[in-house]
Amino acid sequence: MNSTTGYLTTTVDAVVNWARSNSLMPMPMGLACCAIEMMAFGGPKYDVGRFGSEAMRFSPRQADLMIIAGWCSYKMSHAIRRVWDQMADPKWCIAMGACASSGGMHRCYGVVQGVDNFMPVDVYIPGCPPRPEAVIHALMDIQEKIRNEYSVTQDYTSGQKEIVELSARPGSLTVEGRKVALDASSLADA
Amino acid sequence: MPETLKFHFTPVDEARAEEKNVHEKASTNVADTVEVLQGQFPGAIAKVSVYAGEYTAFVKRESLLQVCTALKETLGFTYLVDLAGVDRFCEDAPRYEVYYAIVNLDTGKRLRLKVLVDEEDAVVPSLTGLFKAADWNERECYDMLGIRFEGHPDLRRMYMPEDFAYHPQRKEFPLLGIPGSLPLPPRVPEGELTMDPFAAARSGSPAKSYQEPKGEDA
Numbered sequence: 455m456n457s458t459t460g461y462l463t464t465t466v467d468a469v470v471n472w473a474r475s476n477s478l479m480p481m482p483m484g485l486a487c488c489a490i491e492m493m494a495f496g497g498p499k500y501d502v503g504r505f506g507s508e509a510m511r512f513s514p515r516q517a518d519l520m521i522i523a524g525w526c527s528y529k530m531s532h533a534i535r536r537v538w539d540q541m542a543d544p545k546w547c548i549a550m551g552a553c554a555s556s557g558g559m560h561r562c563y564g565v566v567q568g569v570d571n572f573m574p575v576d577v578y579i580p581g582c583p584p585r586p587e588a589v590i591h592a593l594m595d596i597q598e599k600i601r602n603e604y605s606v607t608q609d610y611t612s613g614q615k616e617i618v619e620l621s622a623r624p625g626s627l628t629v630e631g632r633k634v635a636l637d638a639s640s641l642a643d644a
Numbered sequence: 645m646p647e648t649l650k651f652h653f654t655p656v657d658e659a660r661a662e663e664k665n666v667h668e669k670a671s672t673n674v675a676d677t678v679e680v681l682q683g684q685f686p687g688a689i690a691k692v693s694v695y696a697g698e699y700t701a702f703v704k705r706e707s708l709l710q711v712c713t714a715l716k717e718t719l720g721f722t723y724l725v726d727l728a729g730v731d732r733f734c735e736d737a738p739r740y741e742v743y744y745a746i747v748n749l750d751t752g753k754r755l756r757l758k759v760l761v762d763e764e765d766a767v768v769p770s771l772t773g774l775f776k777a778a779d780w781n782e783r784e785c786y787d788m789l790g791i792r793f794e795g796h797p798d799l800r801r802m803y804m805p806e807d808f809a810y811h812p813q814r815k816e817f818p819l820l821g822i823p824g825s826l827p828l829p830p831r832v833p834e835g836e837l838t839m840d841p842f843a844a845a846r847s848g849s850p851a852k853s854y855q856e857p858k859g860e861d862a
Contacts, residue, residue, distance in 0.1 A: 528826040528827070528828065529803075529804075529805060531828055531829055532827075535829035536829075539833075561819070561820065562819055562820065562821070563812050563817070563818070563819065563820060563821025563826070564803070564804070564826075571828055571831075572828045572829040572830070573829070
């Protein structure tokens, strides 16, 4: 085929998602022993650089993937939430290990029983601690999620507007990016 | 077929008075030190118990400072290894005890002191004036059990937030905590953050729970 006459069709989404998914910059929130496995995940043997995530950013402003590695106490939850709020959108979160996902063996008064009690989590990794392969798998799941995202306005819907079903959690985002209202009456003008 | 599970009780190990305990070590044999203390402060030591060659002196609360000063200044026990509280939770009062593990580094001898603390009057004199190492241990003991240390320069909670209303290592405290007693960040993105760990960066004063104790030169 002559290179001057060939062409390629794609969407902006495909390009943007390809770029985003292959350059995730993790914010390592190392709280306990899982952080040691997270270092192996970043180190030369498991080499997360193959997936474009070798640049760990210790500033939330430069990161778009938070890896919460370890158990989170009630005192620490406020700091984690603040760092999460400082990360620029779009951002994703991995709860690494049993403790971050559910409190794990720390079933006691001082440990938050899962970080999803105060912030959104995209992928949960089981294990105590998980092996670096499992962390890489979680990263690949995040990449898969990003590649299926629609970052620009959906232009393929037409006709009557869809009635948005109320989700279980008020305040979460709908497919169209609107906030789910607290009651059905405030949806009337939507 | 699953294997039938059996529960084995720990066999009772009767005290063998005449037999030498295999775990006995020379470093914990401080009979002479205890004797000196008993001679120097008659009535200060209520009881001395010996198990596996380890001496535990039950010191009366009001003479704890005297005994520890003598131990440090004349008997060479200069190193406070550990200090913690215990909720004995038994029928016979007093309910709590505070133990002190003190070491003489020159001779390598170890001595354990215990102070029994009543629930109604849970106050113990602080050892921070003698041993600086007692500082954080006493704060931990206060945080976990609510035993107050008289004369402590900075008796704040060690682990829990300062406005926490309970003492979690007391036996009546439920293991899973009391719902609502510890604040979490809001569940919705636009909710207001209640605690500010980085207030100092905005030239505010940090929340007390995040404040470090003042250094020596401060």
